[in-house]
Every structure is written in C-alpha cells, then in structure tokens.
Amino acid sequence: MGGTARSKAFRWGAAAVAALAVATAAVPASAATAAPAGDPGPQRVGKAPKAPKGAVRTADPAPGAALDLSVVLEPRDPAALQRFVAEVSTPGSPRYRQYLGTGEFAKVFGAEPATVQRVRAELEAKGLTVGALGADGLTLPVKTTVADAAKAFGTEFDGYRMPDGKAGVLNTRAPSFGGRVADEVSTVVGLNTLATYQPRNTGLKGRAHKKQTATAPRALQPRLTGTTPALCTEVQNYLADASDPAYPPLYDKTDYWSARSLATAYNMANQVNVQTGTTVAVYSLENYDPKDIAEYQRCHGTRASVSAVRVNGGPTEPVDPFGTGAGMETALDVETIIGLAPQAKILVYQGKNTWNDSTLTYQQIVNENRAKVISVSWGLCEIHTPDDVRTAQNLIFQQAAAQGQSVVVASGDSGSTGCYVPIDAQGTPDPEVPDQDQLVADFPSVSPYVLAVGGTTMRTDITQQTTWPGSGGGVARGISVPADGFQAGRTGAGYSDACAAAAGTTCRQVPDVAGVGDPATGYPIAFGGGNYWGVIGGTSGAAPVWAALLAQANQDLACQANGAVGDVHRALYQLPATAFRDVTSGNTNLTKSGNFSGLYAAGAGYDLATGLGAPNGREIVAGLCKAVAPSAASSFNALTPARILDTRAGIGRAGTSPVGVNGTVKLKVTGVGGVPASGVTAVVMNVTATAPTGPGYLIAYPSGTTRPASSNMNWLKGETIPNLVTVPVGKDGSVDLFNAGGYTAHFVADISGYFSTEAGGSTYVPKGPARILDTRSAIGRAGTSPVPGKGTVSLQVAGAGGVPATGATAVVLNVTATAPTSNGYLIAYPSGATRPTASNINWLTGQTRPNAVVLPIGPDGKVNLYNAGSGTVHFIADVFGYYTAGAEGSTFHSAGPARLLDTRYALGTSGTTPLKGGTPLVLNLNDGHTLSTAKAVVLNVTVTAPSAGGFLTVWPDGTTLPTASNLNWTTGQTTANLVTVPVVNGKIDFRANTGTVHVIADLFGYYS
Structure with a gap:
C-alpha cells in the first residue's frame, strides 16, 4: 500500500494447518454451565482479542449500545473447497477456469440448511435478532446490543478510547456457543469495535502539491480503449515548475512515473489485443472526491466509468487530504487503474472502517461478483489483526478464487517489520504501536488466496530498479501452505518457520510480485477537489498497477474466450523468468537507525523483498491467456425450428407478463426443443423482441457468468425485432436474455440448432x-x-x-x-x-x-x-x-461474448470517426493466439447513427467485394444481425454503401 490506506495487511493468528482451514479453539464448559450427558457443553470459538497499544480504558459501554455482528459458519466441506480452488486455478487441471457462477458458491460450499437452522435457533433462543442468510451461504447477520451480546455469548465488554479519539468496545472472552453448534461456527466478527485498518498517506509529504494554475478547460476525449493515455502537458509543466523554492520541480521517470511512462517500462502500454472492457472493484474504507477523478480523466483524456457502491451506508468521515488524508488512498487506486487500463469499468466499494464493515465490504464485492479483479490497498500487520477478522476474510478470498476473481493486495510499507510505523522523517517508531521490531508480514497479503504486491524504487528505466526499503514482505506467522504448492522451490533468503508449519507444509511467503512503491518515484495524482496535483507512493500504488495488468489480461480476447484469470498464483509461478523484471539489489530494512534486526535482501529469482519481480506485462498477459486450451471443439446439429420461449404465452417462463426493466429471462435450452440434455456447448436461436414500451436492447449470454457489454439486437417503442443468436450455454444448461432497456418488452425464442462435443454432428x-x-x-x-x-x-x-x-x-x-x-x-x-x-x-x-x-x-x-x-x-x-458430415469442415469453439470492434470508441480502429460509405474497414484478427487459426468467425454486427439509409457488407479480406449484404437500415436506425463470415489473411472487411455509420462487432464464437 503506500500512500494512504497503507498496503498493510491483516494477519492470521494461530498457525493454520496445511489445508488452510482455521481451527476454532475450544474451552471446556465451567461446572456452573455443565451440559447434559452426551452434550459437549458450551465451547468458545476463537480467541479473545487484546486491546491495541495506546487504547485507554473508559467507562463500561452502555448496555443498550448497538452492535452489528456477522456470525460466520464453516463451509460444508472445507477440504473440498480448498481442492476446488486449487483445481480451477492450476494450469493443466481438467477443471482449470471452470469457475462457479454468481450465486453458486452457497449451493456448493455454503453451510448445510440444517446447520444454518441449528445456529439460527441457538442465536434466537438467546434473544438475538438474526437476519437472512448471506448470499455466500455462510454469514448470519445479527443486530443486538452490548448487554444482549454479553449474555448470549458469555462475555463482558470493556470500553476504550483510541489515541485518535475514537471510542469502541472490546469483548473480554471469545464468544461461547452450545457444544452441538460450536464446531459449525467459524467465527463471530463485530464484538471488537476498536482500531481497524489505518490509511497512511506516507508518500505525499514533502512532495509537490501546489494549487494548480488555472487553465482553459480541456475537451473530454472519447474513451481511449486499448491506448495508454498521456499526462497532459499543463500538468507536466506544473509539476516541473521551479519558481517556488518550497516546492522542488518534479520530472517524469525521475521523481514520478506517469501512466504512459510506467506502462512503457512495464511493457503494458497500448494493449493490442484488447476487447470488451472488464470491471475492477476498488476496496475502500473512506470517502473520496469524484472531482479528483474527473480532473485526472480531464488531464488524460479518458472516459473510464467510475461508480461508488456504498456498503451498509458507507463511511461517514469527510474527505480531508491535508488533515487525516481521507480520500487520498482511493484517489491513488482509482486514478492508477484508469491510467493503465482506461477501458476498464471501476466500482468503488465503500465501507466503514470497522472490523465488521470492512468484512461486509469484501463480502459484497465477492457475492455480487460484478468485478473479476479486486484492488486492495488497506491492511494491518498480521499480529494486530483479530483472529475473527482473519478467519472470516480468508473464507471470502477463497470464495473469490472459486468464482474466478483476482484479489490484488498491497503488501505493506513497513519493510520486514510489518508493525513498524514511523512518526517523523528520521524514522522514529511510533511509541503507541507495539511489536515494531518483530519480523511480521501484513494481512490480508499473507492470505494464500490474494496476490501480494511489494514495492520498488525505479528511476529512468526498468534496468535501474531496486528494492524500496518500505516494501512489506516476509513470512506469515499464522498461515502455512502445502510445501508442493505454488511457492514450491521458491523459498526466499531469510525464510524462517514463523508459522510452525506442520509436516508437508511451509509458511506463506510475501510478496508475490512487485511494482513501483517508493514515494520518491511514485504516482502523480489529482486531489483536493481536483485543484491540486502531487506525487504519492507506497505499495498501495503498486497493487493497482497489478490490478490494471490483470484487467488487461481479462480484456485480452484469449482470456475472454477461456475465462477470467482468477487466482493467478499457480499460473504466475509457472511462467518463465522472462515474464518478470527481476529486482536483485536493495533490502527492506526501513529504519534509519538499523536497530531492528530484520531485513530481507533482494536477489536473483524469488525473494522476500520483491517476490518474483516487477511485470513484463505483455508476456504475463500472453502467458496467463495461453495457459488454458481453447474451448472444446464442437460440431453442429441443425433442428427444424421450434419455439422454446414466448413470454406472452407462458412458454419457457412462468406467467405472461413482459420482461421488466433490466429484467432477465433465465431460459433452459438443454433438454428442450430437440436439444439434448448434455454435451451442448452453444445453441443457435432466433430471438424476437416484441411489444416494447420504449427503446432498448437485448444481451444474450451464458447463464451463471458475468453479463458482458455486448448486445444482440436493438429496438424502438412498439417494434418487433428478431435476430439470430449463437450463445454459449451455461453450466446449468441455460442462457440468460437480459432486457437492457428502460422499458418492458416480450421475448420469443425459437431454437434452430445446437453445438455439441458428442460425435455425430456436422x-x-x-x-x-x-x-x-x-x-x-x-x-x-x-x-x-x-x-x-x-x-x-x-x-x-x-x-x-x-x-x-x-x-x-x-x-x-x-x-x-x-x-x-x-x-x-x-x-x-x-x-x-x-x-x-x-x-x-x-x-x-x-x-x-x-x-x-x-x-x-x-x-x-x-x-x-x-x-x-x-x-x-x-x-x-x-x-x-x-x-x-464429411471431414472437410471446421469445428466450432464458443468464445466471448467479446467486443472486437466499436468505431465510436476507437476499438478495432485507429480513430473514432464513423465508417464512410464506399470505404472498407479492415478488422485484423491476428491476435497471436485464439483467432490466429480461425477459418470463420461468428459475430453479432450492429450499426448505429447512420446518416442515410443503406446496407453493410461483411466479407473475407483479400477477396472481391460481393453483392451480398448483411444489414440494411434507414436514416438514424440502430440495427443488428448475426454474421458468420469466412476469414482470409486473418482479417475481415466491413463496407457501407453510402453515408456514414458507426459499426460494432461482438464475437460469439469461431471455427478452426
């Protein structure tokens, strides 16, 4: 982390077993609470927390003071969950990237219904108010008071005030449960309301943060999809201004790294194989100022979508960049991702900075599964993070891995002594923080289900990088991993058995990888309501760099065709050394005095300072996307058309009401209309929208997957619009038809064929x-x-x-x-x-x-x-x-949906001008892997904003323009059609006959 919500991490507590299941501590019941024969009696789950250093005892908390708790249950089969995560994350595994869809985790690994009922019954019998089971199938929310919680869990609560003035309560004993349910409860979060993750804006102090000179507004440019934006000249000049001696001039690649310079150094610039943008979630425990983001985008000419998602009401503290630093971490995270992955959509999940709300924020990100990359720049040294928090959040990270979500975490800014917090420029330790001389790492970076990112110092170019002393790293105290797991053979110099690893296991080592962390060579950001620019650093800058890189991978056509990269540990550690920019000099002894004995030195290969090293971006993307074989080859089986859906008549869906605004029809396609019940990879349907009450469009995609940005057809009020769709089938044999309009519409679907891996097709x-x-x-x-x-x-x-x-x-x-x-x-x-x-x-x-x-x-x-x-x-x-049925044909591979071409946003083209009539547009499909051998591609082609009526022809490059047409339109009309077009020279051509028109093409499969 760095700059703000420091890249610190939370830690485990008791050493974990090889399987990584966190055991609960059992305390025998006292004689006064002896249980009946056969009942093991009350048992305590976990350990009682300790008051943080500097916390001052106050009056006992008011009995009626409210508490929001999360009672987290054990998964129904923890060992099976660990095996599943390993299988979907390991290249070569038959299950590789066969992730669980949204909502499936609870069905597969959530607690058994009987378990939920037993725990709920006990909680309610103790007078607690229990909410609905969470979407993860593991979390029971409880609203209670201090008095009721004390009685229900057999504990007392002490009041404390922290050094920053915030008051809270602390349970004096671990929560007690009846013996019949204690083993079914993993932990309880929220009984401790004291210090949580603390943002640290270590990088901005001493750096330029002058008021920006007023300049004329810069016109907002179309989204530069695939193109790395450049820092605008006026900000470069402003940062380099030497007229005020209080603010030394700052220069790109010497005092900071602009997005384009850093992307060039890391081989991440101008992504050539980018398709539909992906979504990145930014984890935040503070408010931020959207004006900061707007100013950054103004300067860079980007139009990335940034939206806030407030969790449980969200944080309440105001943005205060010059005081508490609130808002700076989020600005750094969001702006860094925009600069390196401008085509990505960003969701900022904002929770309160309490142990329970910080956990709920992770839960909402993962349960919603809207983002396949999660960037985290908040944490705490492992031994200061409560056991209950580490247990609960590690389960959430497991769920993320099972769903194909990549969690990228800053490893901390305190070097090898993860609890070290300086209070001045001389590196004097903060006397209020204990354990500052211990070799510890950060949580959550020590979790084996997150990618931990350390820090480097880099000036001029990639060959000049060294370890940044603040790079958090080391050996986990509370987590062990299989000795033959992803870190096998990668033991860093200075490794110690800090976690008391069991036989066949070793302690988790961090970091995994690294990026620029030194605030002296950090990241230029806009802040202060968009009125200031400055440079900030820390591993909280390096983490979003890697989040942006994984977003680039997920946007790569090959990865889109074969699934998100997910938990990348196993794939990354298998990549050749050339995929990383190894850091071989420097160490992580942060203190000026050198009194602390702990430090880790960088060296050739893996080390406990910078992990595998900084990224060689394009090679990493190629390696991650090539790590999986193409989708299964399928043959086609034609059917006489049969109706399987008509919302007007209750066919394929209960009721006769139209599909609501942003409504989805989950349509079962296997086992109906002549389609077999198994072996089906994709279906061919004619889908019709009729009686719409206003304009809209339809998105068809595999059920259980993230809804893509592609579209299949568009309509206006009252129109009846059909279109043929080829859509991959979800794991449950269904496809989703989403009404993306702001109005209702009826949907009709007629099946006309299917693709299958079974023998006998064409x-x-x-x-x-x-x-x-x-x-x-x-x-x-x-x-x-x-x-x-x-x-x-x-x-x-x-x-x-x-x-x-x-x-x-x-x-x-x-x-x-x-x-x-x-x-x-x-x-x-x-x-x-x-x-x-x-x-x-x-x-x-x-x-x-x-x-x-x-x-x-x-x-x-x-x-x-x-x-x-x-x-x-x-x-x-x-x-x-x-x-x-002969041998001369090509087999089908489902892919996408993925956007290959959009002339509105320079996707697949060199500019944003519409296609001019009579002028061919050539779309190059030579992506280096997935489509390089394609004989034909299946596209949904849409035209929009035509200046005159006309038609579009799509044909193989290098051949004579045919007389055939694919789409016809009238002035101003948006229309779509499915096109299966042969590929010659690795390219296909588009041509409108007259006027101008924007063209969009979405991939749904290919033949090879």
Missing part, C-alpha cells in the same frame, strides 16, 4: 458470401414478381453458392425481406418438413429487414421461405457457408 465449411436468391432480379426463381401473401419460395441450395450438390446437411443464409406491401413475417424451414410456427424476420410495410438463418437442407436439396404476411414482399438470400 462441421462448418465457410463459403461466399454468394447471392443465390433475389426475387427482384429472377436470381434463384423464375420471374421478377414479388412473393405473394401466404406464398412460398422453394429455394435450391444444394449445388448453389458454393454449397455442394451432395453432402451438405445445413446451410447458413442471410435472408432479407424488402419492399413489403403489408406487415408480415417470414418462416424459413427445410423442404419436406411441416411448416413450423417459428418466425425468422418480422417487417412493417415498406421496411427492408435482414436476418441470418441456419437451416437443415431438405432431402431434395431445398429450403422453403414462407411469406406469412397478407401483402407481397421480395426475398433475397446470400450463402455464407454450409455444414457437412
């Missing part, structure tokens, strides 16, 4: 695009008259448009309806089959509407296109490939 052969039907020009049908109402076009596809005369099982078409004389819809189905009720395209009088269609081919080599309207309409059909 593979894909990309062809075209090639036009095989245009009723306006007598292509594919005699005459140029339109198709009459209730009329059918029997279209020969075998032997046409590159489809072979024999051997093709299904065809991929883009079908367009144009010039209709009345409202209507199209039904496409194989020749010789009964016409289904499923629809493929809906249109209004005069509209031109396209949609992709995947159809089985009838025995006579034909498919039927039926005009279900009463008026006439013209049909156009373009071939984009076919499926075959």
Whole structure:
C-alpha cells in the first residue's frame, strides 16, 4: 500500500494447518454451565482479542449500545473447497477456469440448511435478532446490543478510547456457543469495535502539491480503449515548475512515473489485443472526491466509468487530504487503474472502517461478483489483526478464487517489520504501536488466496530498479501452505518457520510480485477537489498497477474466450523468468537507525523483498491467456425450428407478463426443443423482441457468468425485432436474455440448432458470401414478381453458392425481406418438413429487414421461405457457408461474448470517426493466439447513427467485394444481425454503401 490506506495487511493468528482451514479453539464448559450427558457443553470459538497499544480504558459501554455482528459458519466441506480452488486455478487441471457462477458458491460450499437452522435457533433462543442468510451461504447477520451480546455469548465488554479519539468496545472472552453448534461456527466478527485498518498517506509529504494554475478547460476525449493515455502537458509543466523554492520541480521517470511512462517500462502500454472492457472493484474504507477523478480523466483524456457502491451506508468521515488524508488512498487506486487500463469499468466499494464493515465490504464485492479483479490497498500487520477478522476474510478470498476473481493486495510499507510505523522523517517508531521490531508480514497479503504486491524504487528505466526499503514482505506467522504448492522451490533468503508449519507444509511467503512503491518515484495524482496535483507512493500504488495488468489480461480476447484469470498464483509461478523484471539489489530494512534486526535482501529469482519481480506485462498477459486450451471443439446439429420461449404465452417462463426493466429471462435450452440434455456447448436461436414500451436492447449470454457489454439486437417503442443468436450455454444448461432497456418488452425464442462435443454432428465449411436468391432480379426463381401473401419460395441450395450438390446437411443464409406491401413475417424451414410456427424476420410495410438463418437442407436439396404476411414482399438470400458430415469442415469453439470492434470508441480502429460509405474497414484478427487459426468467425454486427439509409457488407479480406449484404437500415436506425463470415489473411472487411455509420462487432464464437 503506500500512500494512504497503507498496503498493510491483516494477519492470521494461530498457525493454520496445511489445508488452510482455521481451527476454532475450544474451552471446556465451567461446572456452573455443565451440559447434559452426551452434550459437549458450551465451547468458545476463537480467541479473545487484546486491546491495541495506546487504547485507554473508559467507562463500561452502555448496555443498550448497538452492535452489528456477522456470525460466520464453516463451509460444508472445507477440504473440498480448498481442492476446488486449487483445481480451477492450476494450469493443466481438467477443471482449470471452470469457475462457479454468481450465486453458486452457497449451493456448493455454503453451510448445510440444517446447520444454518441449528445456529439460527441457538442465536434466537438467546434473544438475538438474526437476519437472512448471506448470499455466500455462510454469514448470519445479527443486530443486538452490548448487554444482549454479553449474555448470549458469555462475555463482558470493556470500553476504550483510541489515541485518535475514537471510542469502541472490546469483548473480554471469545464468544461461547452450545457444544452441538460450536464446531459449525467459524467465527463471530463485530464484538471488537476498536482500531481497524489505518490509511497512511506516507508518500505525499514533502512532495509537490501546489494549487494548480488555472487553465482553459480541456475537451473530454472519447474513451481511449486499448491506448495508454498521456499526462497532459499543463500538468507536466506544473509539476516541473521551479519558481517556488518550497516546492522542488518534479520530472517524469525521475521523481514520478506517469501512466504512459510506467506502462512503457512495464511493457503494458497500448494493449493490442484488447476487447470488451472488464470491471475492477476498488476496496475502500473512506470517502473520496469524484472531482479528483474527473480532473485526472480531464488531464488524460479518458472516459473510464467510475461508480461508488456504498456498503451498509458507507463511511461517514469527510474527505480531508491535508488533515487525516481521507480520500487520498482511493484517489491513488482509482486514478492508477484508469491510467493503465482506461477501458476498464471501476466500482468503488465503500465501507466503514470497522472490523465488521470492512468484512461486509469484501463480502459484497465477492457475492455480487460484478468485478473479476479486486484492488486492495488497506491492511494491518498480521499480529494486530483479530483472529475473527482473519478467519472470516480468508473464507471470502477463497470464495473469490472459486468464482474466478483476482484479489490484488498491497503488501505493506513497513519493510520486514510489518508493525513498524514511523512518526517523523528520521524514522522514529511510533511509541503507541507495539511489536515494531518483530519480523511480521501484513494481512490480508499473507492470505494464500490474494496476490501480494511489494514495492520498488525505479528511476529512468526498468534496468535501474531496486528494492524500496518500505516494501512489506516476509513470512506469515499464522498461515502455512502445502510445501508442493505454488511457492514450491521458491523459498526466499531469510525464510524462517514463523508459522510452525506442520509436516508437508511451509509458511506463506510475501510478496508475490512487485511494482513501483517508493514515494520518491511514485504516482502523480489529482486531489483536493481536483485543484491540486502531487506525487504519492507506497505499495498501495503498486497493487493497482497489478490490478490494471490483470484487467488487461481479462480484456485480452484469449482470456475472454477461456475465462477470467482468477487466482493467478499457480499460473504466475509457472511462467518463465522472462515474464518478470527481476529486482536483485536493495533490502527492506526501513529504519534509519538499523536497530531492528530484520531485513530481507533482494536477489536473483524469488525473494522476500520483491517476490518474483516487477511485470513484463505483455508476456504475463500472453502467458496467463495461453495457459488454458481453447474451448472444446464442437460440431453442429441443425433442428427444424421450434419455439422454446414466448413470454406472452407462458412458454419457457412462468406467467405472461413482459420482461421488466433490466429484467432477465433465465431460459433452459438443454433438454428442450430437440436439444439434448448434455454435451451442448452453444445453441443457435432466433430471438424476437416484441411489444416494447420504449427503446432498448437485448444481451444474450451464458447463464451463471458475468453479463458482458455486448448486445444482440436493438429496438424502438412498439417494434418487433428478431435476430439470430449463437450463445454459449451455461453450466446449468441455460442462457440468460437480459432486457437492457428502460422499458418492458416480450421475448420469443425459437431454437434452430445446437453445438455439441458428442460425435455425430456436422462441421462448418465457410463459403461466399454468394447471392443465390433475389426475387427482384429472377436470381434463384423464375420471374421478377414479388412473393405473394401466404406464398412460398422453394429455394435450391444444394449445388448453389458454393454449397455442394451432395453432402451438405445445413446451410447458413442471410435472408432479407424488402419492399413489403403489408406487415408480415417470414418462416424459413427445410423442404419436406411441416411448416413450423417459428418466425425468422418480422417487417412493417415498406421496411427492408435482414436476418441470418441456419437451416437443415431438405432431402431434395431445398429450403422453403414462407411469406406469412397478407401483402407481397421480395426475398433475397446470400450463402455464407454450409455444414457437412464429411471431414472437410471446421469445428466450432464458443468464445466471448467479446467486443472486437466499436468505431465510436476507437476499438478495432485507429480513430473514432464513423465508417464512410464506399470505404472498407479492415478488422485484423491476428491476435497471436485464439483467432490466429480461425477459418470463420461468428459475430453479432450492429450499426448505429447512420446518416442515410443503406446496407453493410461483411466479407473475407483479400477477396472481391460481393453483392451480398448483411444489414440494411434507414436514416438514424440502430440495427443488428448475426454474421458468420469466412476469414482470409486473418482479417475481415466491413463496407457501407453510402453515408456514414458507426459499426460494432461482438464475437460469439469461431471455427478452426
């Protein structure tokens, strides 16, 4: 941590066993409370806390004083949880990155319902008010008073006042439970309300923090997705101003590292393979000023989304950068992430700085599972962090690992003596802080489920880095890990058995990795309501650097295709040495006097000062994303379209009400409509939105995964809009259809095929695009008259448009309806089959509407296109490939959803200007791994803000522009369509025929 909420960490307490399960301490019941025969009697869980040094006894707390507690239960199978986390985090494991989805942890590892009921019954029998079981399936919230808690848990409470004036209470004994439930309770958090994590703004003192000279407003620029922003010239000049002797000039790469300079040094700059942005959670126990963030973004020209999530009401202390320092830590964390991962969305989870609320803040981040990277710059030396807090929060970190969330934690700013806190520039220890000469590390950095980040000093370039003496590191007192685990063979010089490790285990060592921590070479941040700029440091600056790097990894297409990087320990420790910038000089003896005996020296390879070293970013991203094989190869099975959802009629969903605002339909797709119950990787459906009460759009994605930023179709009030979707199937056999509009809408879904790992399916052969039907020009049908109402076009596809005369099982078409004389819809189905009720395209009088269609081919080599309207309409059909049972085709791999192209935000393009009619846009898919061997890609393509009516063609690069079209639109219309397009030269091309239009492309899979 550094600058503010110091990179300190909390610690364990009693040494843990190899499996990392924290044991509860049992105290025999007294004779006065002897239990009946067969009942082990009351037992105490955990240990009584000690009053912090400097705390002064006050009057006993008022009996009616309120307490908010968290009673944390044991997981139903702690050993199974530890095995699962290891399996989903270990490259090469069959379960690698097969994470639990949101809400699944409670079902799999939460306490058994009977256990919950037993504990609840005992608490309520003691007169306590127990809330609903938490989403983790482990936490029972309890609201009570000092008097009721004392009676219920067999303890007393003493009142104290801390040196900063804050008052609190301390339980004198560990909480007592009946013998039948004591073993089912892991810990109770909240009985101790004294000192918690203390923010330390160690870096800003003595650095420039002059009032910013007034300058003309700088125009906010579009989000620079994938491009590392530069510090604006006026702030560079302002920091370098030498006119005031009270503030020495500061220069980039000498006195601070700007985002672009640091990203360049760490090989993180201008991420080339970035796709849809990911979400990073910033853990905060203070308020912050959004004006600081706005000023940072103004200077850098970024537009990252930053939102606050207040937990249990959030903190109450005001922002005070020049007094208490409140707000500085959060500003440092958020601004650093923006500078290095400007495409990421940031959620700042804010809780009160109490033991219970700090734990609840972690719980909410993990239970919501909205962010796959969690950046933490708060902590405390391990031996000063209560046992109950360490136990509860370690369980939360296990849950995060099980869900694929990466927790990145600053390792501390007190060197090898983690409790050391200086009070002046000479390094004089704070007399109020005990244990300052002990070799201890920080919690939560000592948890084996978080990535602990140490600090370095770096000037000029990466070759000049050394250990920053304040880099927190060492050996955990209370945590042991398997000797053959991720740190096997990496014992740092100076290692000692501080945790009394059991046979087959060793003590957890920190840090894992490092980044710039020295405030003398720190991070420029905006603060003070956006009116000041200064430089701040500490490992709390290094931690968000690594959080940004892991966000870059999660934004990489290969990682998006194969899952978030999650708990990266096992993957990181397996990477070659070239993935890190090793730090080989310096030590962590922070004190000026050298009186403390403890210090750890940097050396070649892993050490207890800087871990594996600073990042070689691009190599780390590539290594993490290549650590998993591509998604399973699947073959296609076409089906005659069948309706599996209609919210108007209660099909596929209970009730007939429309889908609500921001509502989700969880649609079971396996075992229905001809889709088998197992082996299915993705489904192909025609999804229709109808009767919307206002504009909106739909997002289809695998159930149980984080909702992506991609979209599948857009609509306006009253429109009926269909679109074909190919969507991976969640582990429970379901997909989610999310109504992203601010209005209600009905959803209809017709299944037309599925991809499976089982033998017997068909593979894909990309062809075209090639036009095989245009009723306006007598292509594919005699005459140029339109198709009459209730009329059918029997279209020969075998032997046409590159489809072979024999051997093709299904065809991929883009079908367009144009010039209709009345409202209507199209039904496409194989020749010789009964016409289904499923629809493929809906249109209004005069509209031109396209949609992709995947159809089985009838025995006579034909498919039927039926005009279900009463008026006439013209049909156009373009071939984009076919499926075959032969060996010449390619297999399908589900991927994403992931955004590859968005001309509005310079994603996939060099600028933010719309596509100009007649000018091709080339999208390069040569990403170095996932799509490099793709024969075709499955995209959902959306056009928006067109200046005139027109159409878009998507085709393989290096081939002649075809006459086929994929999307048609009118002026101002937003429309989408699924496109399966062959890939040539690793590229595909987009071209609008006229006007200007913005183009968006989301990946849903590929063929190789």
